[in-house]
Amino acid sequence: MSDLSPSLADPLKEANEPSSPVARFGPEAPLLMDCGVVLDHWQIAYQTYGTLNADKSNAVLVCHALTGDQYVASRNPITGKGGWWTAMIGPGKPIDTDRFFVICANVVGGCTGTTGPASTNPATGKPWGLSFPVVTIRDMVRAQAALIDSLGIETLFCVAGGSMGGMQVLQWAASYPGRVFSALPLATGAKHSAQNIAFHEVGRQAVMADPDWRQGRYLEEGTRPSKGLSVARMGAHITYLSEQALHRKFGRKLQDREAPTFSFDADFQVESYLRHQGLSFVERFDANSYLYVTRAMDYFDLAADHDGVLARAFAGTKTRFCVASFTSDWLFPTADSRAIVHALNAAGASVSFVELESDKGHDAFLLEEPNLFATTRGFIGAAARARGL
Amino acid sequence: MSDLSPSLADPLKEANEPSSPVARFGPEAPLLMDCGVVLDHWQIAYQTYGTLNADKSNAVLVCHALTGDQYVASRNPITGKGGWWTAMIGPGKPIDTDRFFVICANVVGGCTGTTGPASTNPATGKPWGLSFPVVTIRDMVRAQAALIDSLGIETLFCVAGGSMGGMQVLQWAASYPGRVFSALPLATGAKHSAQNIAFHEVGRQAVMADPDWRQGRYLEEGTRPSKGLSVARMGAHITYLSEQALHRKFGRKLQDREAPTFSFDADFQVESYLRHQGLSFVERFDANSYLYVTRAMDYFDLAADHDGVLARAFAGTKTRFCVASFTSDWLFPTADSRAIVHALNAAGASVSFVELESDKGHDAFLLEEPNLFATTRGFIGAAARARGL
Numbered sequence: 001m002s003d004l005s006p007s008l009a010d011p012l013k014e015a016n017e018p019s020s021p022v023a024r025f026g027p028e029a030p031l032l033m034d035c036g037v038v039l040d041h042w043q044i045a046y047q048t049y050g051t052l053n054a055d056k057s058n059a060v061l062v063c064h065a066l067t068g069d070q071y072v073a074s075r076n077p078i079t080g081k082g083g084w085w086t087a088m089i090g091p092g093k094p095i096d097t098d099r100f101f102v103i104c105a106n107v108v109g110g111c112t113g114t115t116g117p118a119s120t121n122p123a124t125g126k127p128w129g130l131s132f133p134v135v136t137i138r139d140m141v142r143a144q145a146a147l148i149d150s151l152g153i154e155t156l157f158c159v160a161g162g163s164m165g166g167m168q169v170l171q172w173a174a175s176y177p178g179r180v181f182s183a184l185p186l187a188t189g190a191k192h193s194a195q196n197i198a199f200h201e202v203g204r205q206a207v208m209a210d211p212d213w214r215q216g217r218y219l220e221e222g223t224r225p226s227k228g229l230s231v232a233r234m235g236a237h238i239t240y241l242s243e244q245a246l247h248r249k250f251g252r253k254l255q256d257r258e259a260p261t262f263s264f265d266a267d268f269q270v271e272s273y274l275r276h277q278g279l280s281f282v283e284r285f286d287a288n289s290y291l292y293v294t295r296a297m298d299y300f301d302l303a304a305d306h307d308g309v310l311a312r313a314f315a316g317t318k319t320r321f322c323v324a325s326f327t328s329d330w331l332f333p334t335a336d337s338r339a340i341v342h343a344l345n346a347a348g349a350s351v352s353f354v355e356l357e358s359d360k361g362h363d364a365f366l367l368e369e370p371n372l373f374a375t376t377r378g379f380i381g382a383a384a385r386a387r388g389l
Numbered sequence: 390m391s392d393l394s395p396s397l398a399d400p401l402k403e404a405n406e407p408s409s410p411v412a413r414f415g416p417e418a419p420l421l422m423d424c425g426v427v428l429d430h431w432q433i434a435y436q437t438y439g440t441l442n443a444d445k446s447n448a449v450l451v452c453h454a455l456t457g458d459q460y461v462a463s464r465n466p467i468t469g470k471g472g473w474w475t476a477m478i479g480p481g482k483p484i485d486t487d488r489f490f491v492i493c494a495n496v497v498g499g500c501t502g503t504t505g506p507a508s509t510n511p512a513t514g515k516p517w518g519l520s521f522p523v524v525t526i527r528d529m530v531r532a533q534a535a536l537i538d539s540l541g542i543e544t545l546f547c548v549a550g551g552s553m554g555g556m557q558v559l560q561w562a563a564s565y566p567g568r569v570f571s572a573l574p575l576a577t578g579a580k581h582s583a584q585n586i587a588f589h590e591v592g593r594q595a596v597m598a599d600p601d602w603r604q605g606r607y608l609e610e611g612t613r614p615s616k617g618l619s620v621a622r623m624g625a626h627i628t629y630l631s632e633q634a635l636h637r638k639f640g641r642k643l644q645d646r647e648a649p650t651f652s653f654d655a656d657f658q659v660e661s662y663l664r665h666q667g668l669s670f671v672e673r674f675d676a677n678s679y680l681y682v683t684r685a686m687d688y689f690d691l692a693a694d695h696d697g698v699l700a701r702a703f704a705g706t707k708t709r710f711c712v713a714s715f716t717s718d719w720l721f722p723t724a725d726s727r728a729i730v731h732a733l734n735a736a737g738a739s740v741s742f743v744e745l746e747s748d749k750g751h752d753a754f755l756l757e758e759p760n761l762f763a764t765t766r767g768f769i770g771a772a773a774r775a776r777g778l
Contacts (some may be wrong), residue, residue, distance in 0.1 A: 035651035053409060134651040194635035194659045195627065199661040202624040204653060205667070206595055209616035227598035235624050236593040238584065243719075246583035260688055262424035262523035264593060264680060268687065270583045271590040278594070291653060298657065299649055301641060330632075330719075 009078045011111050011118040011286040012219055018045040018106075018113025019077040020070055023150045031108070031115075031143055032143050037133035041122045044147045045113025046105035049089065049095035052153070055371050058389035059153045060095055061144060062104040063161030063168035065366075066236075067285055072104040072321055073097065076110065079284050087368055094376040098350065099389065100157065107168075108143045109135035111286035118219060118286045130216035135292050137164070137300045141171045148179070155179050157387055158380060162186035162365035163270040163332065164293070167300050170340065173321070174302060174313040182320040182383040184376065187329050187365040189336030190310050190329055190343065196331060199239055200294040203232035207287050216288055229287045230278030239275045242328035242361030246270060303343075310343035317344075320386070321351040322379040323373065324365075331362040352379065390749070398467045400500050400507040400675040401516065401600045401608055407495075407502025408466040409459055420497070420504075426522035434684045435494035435503025438478065439459045439486035447778055448502045448542045449484055450533065451493040452550030452557035454755075455625075455682055456588045456674055458501040459492040467501065468673050469693050476757055482766040488778065489546065496557075497532045498524035498682050500675035505701065507608060519605030526553070526689045530560045534568070544568050546776055547769060551575035551754035552721065553682070556689050559729065561700040562710070563691060568748055571709040573765065573771040576718050576754040578725030579699050579732070580690040585720060588628055589683040592621035596676050605677055618676045619667030631711040631717035631750030635659060692732075699732035706733075709775070710740040711768040713754075713761065720751040741768065749769050 024043045025031065031039040047070045047383035052059060062072050062085065073089040075082055089095045089102055106114035109132070117132040148156065159172045161178050166188025173183045192200075207213055210228025214221045236247075250270035254260065257267065266272040322346055325337035334355045344351040357369045358364040365372065413432045414420065420428040436459040441448060446680050451474065464476040465470055478484045478491055495503035498521070506521040537545065546570050548561045553579025562572045581589075596602055599617025603610045627635075639659035643649065646656065655661040695701035710733055714726035723744045733740040745760045747753040754761065 130653075134653075178498075191641065193475065193632060194639045194641065194657075195630075195632045197641070197657050198627045198635060198659050198663055199624075201655075201657075201663055202620060202627070205623060205664070206598075206620045208653075209595075209599065209620050211600060231591060231595045231598050231620065234594060235588075238587045238591070241584075243582060243722075245586045246587060250583045252580065252583065252586070252693075264519075264523075264597075266590075268586050268590075270587050274587055274590055275594070295653065304641075333632075 009284055013244050014112055015077060015116060015118035015286070016120055018048050020113055022043050022046075022113055022133045023147050027144060028144055031139070031146070032204065033133050033139045034115060034136040035133045039115065042108070042115040042143070043113070044105050044108070044115070044143050046073065046103055046147060047074060049073050049102040050100055050153075052101040056153050057155065057157060057387060058100050059148075059151075059156050060100045060102045060158045060160060061148065061156050061172070062089065062095070062102060063159065063165035064104060064107065065161070066164040066297065067281070067290070068165070069104045069110065070104045073102065084170065084366065088373065088376065094373045095160065095380060099384070103148070103151070105144055105147055106213070107135075107140040108294065109140070109289060110294060111289040111349060114143065116286070117288035117292055127219040129219065129288060132288070132292065135296045137167045137171050137296050138175060140296065141168050141175055144168070144172075144388040145179070146178060149176070155181055157389065158184060160181045160184035160186070160283060163188055163362065164297050167297065170302055170313070173319050174305075177314075177317045177319060180319045181387055182322075182379070184322050184379060185340065186324050186330050186372070187326055187362055189332045190313075191327070192298050193336075197298045200234065200298055203236055204291050204294060206231040206235070209292060213287060218287065224282070225287045229282045229285070232290060233281040234274045234278040239331050240361060240363040242330065242359055244328055244359040245361050248359065306327060308341065311346035314344055314347035314349055317347055317349045319349065320383055321349055323351060323353045324375055325355050326358045326360070326362070326364040327355060328359045329362045329364065398515045398673055403467060403501055404505060404507035404675070405509055407436045409436050409502055409753050411435075411502055414535060416701065418535055420528070420535070422522050422528045423525040424522045428504065428522070431497070431504040431532070432502070433494050433497070433504070433649040435492055435536060436461065436463060438491040439489055440461050441490040441540075445542050446544065446546060446776060447489050448540075449489045449491045449547045449549060450537065450545050450561070450594060451478065451484070452533070452548065452554035453492060453493060453496065454550070454552040454554045456670070456679070456687065457554070458499065459495045461489065473755065477765065481527065483762045484549065484769060488773070490739050492537070492540070494533055494536055494560050496524075496529040496682065498529070498678060498685060500678040502754050503532070505675070506605070506677035506681055516608040518608065518677060521677070521681065524685045526556045526560050526685050527564060529685065530557055530564055533557070533561075534565060537568075544570055546778065547571045547573060547772065548575035549575070551685050552751065556686065559691055559702075562706060562708050563694075566703075566706045566708060569708045570776055571711075571768070573711050573768060574729065575713050575761070576715055576721050576751055578721045579702075579729050580694060581687050582725075586687045588625065589687055592625055593683060595624070595681060602676060607676065613671070614676045615671040618671045618674070621679060622670040623663045623667040626663060629750060629752040631719065631748055633717055633748040634750050637748065663761075692768050699728065700735035703733055703736035703738055704739045706736055707740055708738065709772055710738055711764065712740060712742045713764055714744050715747045715749070715751070715753040716744060717748045718751045
């Protein structure tokens with residue numbers, strides 16, 4: 001069968017004493033959450049790249065996706081791997097750290113240093129676990145705004161991100177219209193679809209079905225729901241790709257064998273690949289965080305916060321938008337991006353839209369996609385000229 | 390959280406003493422399996438509807454899909470529900486039991502009376518469990534051929550089925566070309582795609598991750614991997630529908646509440662629906678059978694058995710084919726059906742093909758689809774006239 005028992009990072013340590021800079025907030029700056037809870041001791045972990053200019057007008061906030069982190073353009077100390085968007089961000093890259101001051105923060109509910117379910121609840125001295133309040137995309141953005149305040153930045157030159165990161169970009173533009181000069185939401189939607197909620201629910205049930213999850217108290221009890229989380233990741237990972245990409249990469253090719261073994265071993269390369277995705281994920285990600293962050297995406301429905309009319313979320317906006325989707329993305333298909341663009345048009349916003357040809361599915365936004373790089377470079381360059389940078 | 394502990398059917402009883410007629414075979418008629426194992430004590434459980442005519446020329450074999458059974462047009466005694474294809478089969482229906490003798494048998498590896506992993510291994514007196522040989526679609530068809538022999542039927546008027554049933558239809562036409570007058574493969578493919586293998590592998594890992602699976606020995610040990618199997622079914626069920634159908638049926642509607650609960654309860658109707666699908670499935674299906682039957686689909690690649698050339702599987706065929714796909718089926722998209730049709734054309738076969746408009750996804754073949762019924766009625770009627778029925 002399979003071996004789903006890898007070595008694991010220590011989520012307690014990462015949650016409370018992360019390897020990156022942290023902004024800490026007390027009762028003077030509580031985090032008011034959509035669920036009604038007020039966090040009066042919380043922190044946000046982040047990384048920066050490049051230099052903030054004198055008038056603080058060149059800051060780019062990058063928002064990470066579901067299982068991302070603040071290590072957008074530098075080595076992740078937990079995995080030892082490079083940043084997750086080094087193709088996009090760095091010296092001379094489309095988001096050029098020689099010109100811009102790039103900030104990326106771990107989301108609230110995450111597990112790489114920002115307050116989340118693996119953090120210690122100051123009231124009990126134990127990990128929050130499931131007693132942590134359920135987080136929304138708007139909560140994540142509120143926390144980022146507090147960080148931006150603490151850095152003394154009034155207006156962000158750009159807010160950029162894909163997938164759940166794109167949801168945060170849209171929420172930034174809606175919540176703080178005067179603080180976002182330009183916005184780059186990629187491969188995203190203004191709400192999570194029924195099918196996407198369904199896939200997330202399967203993942204959550206896989207985690208909660210694992211007896212080592214212990215009703216969310218696994219950190220206290222010294223267990224880890226690695227098998228359940230691995231299954232959740234395997235299922236989710238399929239949705240990040242496309243049928244074409246899976247066919248091109250794997251097809252029906254066998255793994256290190258000439259013929260099927262007539263067993264439940266990973267005969268097919270695609271099985272072996274998926275098992276690896278599951279195993280490597282549980283080494284770096286906290287299972288309860290997975291529940292919280294998927295839930296935040298499910299709850300996201302920007303129009304619902306504006307009487308069901310998405311255009312009202314952007315009423316009077318001065319932000320310049322560039323919206324991009326990918327032809328083979330079936331998690332956030334182009335129709336989702338078109339709905340954003342229609343709302344922005346209805347709100348009289350400045351918006352450009354491009355559907356990029358790619359067979360790589362949803363994950364295309366993270367990969368080497370020359371058309372995405374060209375689009376980003378063009379949009380950022382024009383916005384920088386307009387901003388006088 | 391969720392409650393995944395339903396009441397359960399007794400797979401040991403159903404596997405060995407099913408509620409339907411059974412054909413039993415001994416060493417005089419062993420089942421020679423693709424993996425090399427020879428089963429010399431095996432049985433196949435089946436149901437029939439209508440009357441076999443005097444020259445035994447009006448028999449229709451219906452092949453069931455992954456989790457189907459022999460109760461195609463009559464009450465299933467395990468679930469108490471009606472047959473799974475009563476819309477299609479019955480008096481006056483497109484496959485008309487006033488005219489045709491319809492046979493439907495449980496597949497080898499299944500769990501409603503045909504020999505499978507829940508059956509007793511005569512060599513040990515215990516359930517086979519994972520020591521049961523891995524099954525292929527061709528093995529299923531071999532077993533059906535033995536049943537058809539035992540019923541004294543030489544040529545089937547029609548072999549019909551959707552999804553995995555359609556794979557069996559294609560295998561029948563390839564393995565026994567002289568015994569299939571007409572063939573109706575629906576919503577299927579001549580091989581399983583990388584994406585489909587990937588989804589199956591996630592389901593298998595969900596089952597095997599459940600500690601109550603006990604390395605496949607749960608029947609002996611008195612446990613049941615209900616949580617894992619339920620998660621597997623939830624994930625698979627999404628793939629049987631379509632984004633449009635999920636949006637139309639559920640959208641983002643909440644379940645019996647005015648506002649989100651900010652919890653991991655089933656706030657959304659689609660979550661509640663999926664949990665119900667998982668729970669009701671584990672009441673009727675054996676977890677090891679799920680492993681075996683998914684594996685059979687993964688291994689299916691009809692061209693691979695014919696030097697990689699699908700047309701050779703149908704060389705010289707006299708069978709009349711009707712191939713149908715559904716526009717919103719993303720598990721077996723129309724391209725899969727077209728590949729079958731191209732091969733049949735290359736083999737000089739008589740074939741008609743239709744892509745049916747539906748937003749119901751893969752499961753459309755099981756549902757009220759007037760265009761499918763009209764297509765089937767027309768095809769069966771013309772074939773019956775050609776057969777002189």
